[in-house]
Amino acid sequence: MSQFSIAVLAGDGIGPEVMQEANKVLDAVEKKFNVAFNRTAYPVGGYAIDTEGEALPSKTLLGCEQADAILFGSIGGPKWDTLPLEQRPERAALLTLRSHFDLFSNLRPARIYPGLEALSPLREDIAKSGVDVLVVRELTSGIYFGQPKGREGEGEEEFAYDTMRYSKREIRRIAVAAFEAAQKRRGKVTSVDKANVLLTSRLWREVTEEVAKDYPDVELDHIYIDNATMQIMKNPAQFDVMLCSNLFGDIVSDECAMMTGSMGLLASASMNEDGFGLYEPAGGSAPDIAGLGIANPIAQVLSAAMMLRFSMNLTDAADAIEKAVIATLEAGVLTGELLPDDKRENASTTSQVGDEIV
Amino acid sequence: MSQFSIAVLAGDGIGPEVMQEANKVLDAVEKKFNVAFNRTAYPVGGYAIDTEGEALPSKTLLGCEQADAILFGSIGGPKWDTLPLEQRPERAALLTLRSHFDLFSNLRPARIYPGLEALSPLREDIAKSGVDVLVVRELTSGIYFGQPKGREGEGEEEFAYDTMRYSKREIRRIAVAAFEAAQKRRGKVTSVDKANVLLTSRLWREVTEEVAKDYPDVELDHIYIDNATMQIMKNPAQFDVMLCSNLFGDIVSDECAMMTGSMGLLASASMNEDGFGLYEPAGGSAPDIAGLGIANPIAQVLSAAMMLRFSMNLTDAADAIEKAVIATLEAGVLTGELLPDDKRENASTTSQVGDEIV
Numbered sequence A, B: 001m002s003q004f005s006i007a008v009l010a011g012d013g014i015g016p017e018v019m020q021e022a023n024k025v026l027d028a029v030e031k032k033f034n035v036a037f038n039r040t041a042y043p044v045g046g047y048a049i050d051t052e053g054e055a056l057p058s059k060t061l062l063g064c065e066q067a068d069a070i071l072f073g074s075i076g077g078p079k080w081d082t083l084p085l086e087q088r089p090e091r092a093a094l095l096t097l098r099s100h101f102d103l104f105s106n107l108r109p110a111r112i113y114p115g116l117e118a119l120s121p122l123r124e125d126i127a128k129s130g131v132d133v134l135v136v137r138e139l140t141s142g143i144y145f146g147q148p149k150g151r152e153g154e155g156e157e158e159f160a161y162d163t164m165r166y167s168k169r170e171i172r173r174i175a176v177a178a179f180e181a182a183q184k185r186r187g188k189v190t191s192v193d194k195a196n197v198l199l200t201s202r203l204w205r206e207v208t209e210e211v212a213k214d215y216p217d218v219e220l221d222h223i224y225i226d227n228a229t230m231q232i233m234k235n236p237a238q239f240d241v242m243l244c245s246n247l248f249g250d251i252v253s254d255e256c257a258m259m260t261g262s263m264g265l266l267a268s269a270s271m272n273e274d275g276f277g278l279y280e281p282a283g284g285s286a287p288d289i290a291g292l293g294i295a296n297p298i299a300q301v302l303s304a305a306m307m308l309r310f311s312m313n314l315t316d317a318a319d320a321i322e323k324a325v326i327a328t329l330e331a332g333v334l335t336g337e338l339l340p341d342d343k344r345e346n347a348s349t350t351s352q353v354g355d356e357i358v
């Protein structure tokens, strides 16, 4: 029997309750696929600040180091928003984990599920045009981590600065990830940059062109970030894989997520070169609905499926989870936010949706 | 009789033909409001590269220096896209003009006109919710102009970098512009940043908070850029004035423009502290339809109206132009892209729309 160990970091807000459903699904996978997931829960985010004094306690980091993968919930909330930047859950926990484990390759799929088109904020004909995008975002470099970063000077001339920086190596490895993903999808990569203004974008374009030569079966296009935000609205079906730097990927992936109208369905993977990864829902911690048992667990469950696929090579089990999720959606076992206002009384709870997937 | 001198830079693509209609409208204003607009045309952009060897010839720059305002068409096209970055029309002409004249304050209004909701790529209920946003974008600093910018190293470790940089003074003056604008509108400023990651954004937030104290009648909110791209899709009616740095404003203003579905209607103003400004349509040079006489001249005409309002203080004349544009839209005198596919044969030409406004 194969064994895997998972560091479970449920975090804040709806994190714990949706994690519970992902755990149910993993239990079911253990039985059906003769595999064991040894799971250990660790504190992270605002909860860890409150209980341990810091957003990423060393025991949590150590636990992650010893695991085969991290299953992450969500972190943050108004309670911790007034802390200094470096101590806040997002930076102190999430950005530190990304950088510590060199999780450079961030995959964020966004699709409009057939039957759920009405949830999309886009016009009906656009929402029904077959939207299925994978955003591949570089996650450990660019302006998030570039040095120097600082604040200098006095009075009105005091200034702050951040550095956007990319090496060829950093661009190449994420470009390769995008082309590999496109080969398994519809064979098209759209690289997002601002090459008419930024030198980092010029290098980005050069290296992606080089990488493209190794993938003659994949088509490569370039688009400026400003135009990308327009095209995502106007004609999202034109995109297959969107390859983005850290900052542009942050923007593009959120716009793509919103375009689906169903953030509670979107999972993400953040991986390093060894296949180690952190898997988390695309939506936030949603403190306003935390604890009510109405949050959608599907994004967390699909994050677990991505973990099985990418860090554990359990393709059949991952496929089975994804099929079960689609069947659950088709059976109409839906949390409230997926239902039209006048049908909200038919909403299923967080745990009912989890049970149905199981 | 008041006299003003205008440097007319029609540029490439549809620039010249829509400029012709703006000129017609200015002729009509001269008669009706007893004012003279002394206009001189200068080459710019790709056309200037072809005829004078550079995108911004010195005679053009000199002509702009001597004028009260610049009325700009549009520049660029595939023909000049292969030139080195520094020589391309966008950088060599547009960014140089912005920086030379310190045109730090860029106003980009985007609204969904009643009756034209069907053009919006957004869902009908969202498009009909009363969308009227003014993007106030800082235009002469940030990562567009921050130093150092460069490329270093060898082999796979070769890297490129750009610097995002803002001083308090630079942030303050654009924040003031946003609050002033909000006072004349619905009294709300939403400042867009990435303060959970960028030090420039932290300073941005601090200074906007300071400026807000001088405008107790204006409400100030902050939003992260990633969330902003989502909210523009989901609920754009929540926004009044969106205050943005250079890069974030580039992204946000284009998304807002696309949201209206009618780029041919959107004007913009770029001004310095002395009220000198460059006025240009938000859409591009549209080389694919250039010369066909079907381009929408309204964005160019409304850019002229903004010029009258902001650089010449001709409020009545500006109001009159804007009213005439609305009347033209209401009369159904529309270029093809504003009509549903099955009504395209009723389209008016570029010059018919210009005549109707006159």
Ligand SMILES: CC(C)[C@H](C(=O)O)[C@@H](O)C(=O)O
Residues within 6 Å of the ligand: A090, A091, A094, A095, A250, B196, B197, B226
């Ligand atoms: C919380 C924040 C630092 C983070 C980011 O900007 O990367 C988030 O927006 C995301 O996309 O994962």
Ligand SMILES: CC(C)[C@H](C(=O)O)[C@@H](O)C(=O)O
Residues within 6 Å of the ligand: A196, A197, A226, B090, B091, B094, B095, B250
């Ligand atoms: C052409 C380009 C350099 C420019 C910019 O990024 O500012 C354009 O996109 C704009 O928004 O005016």
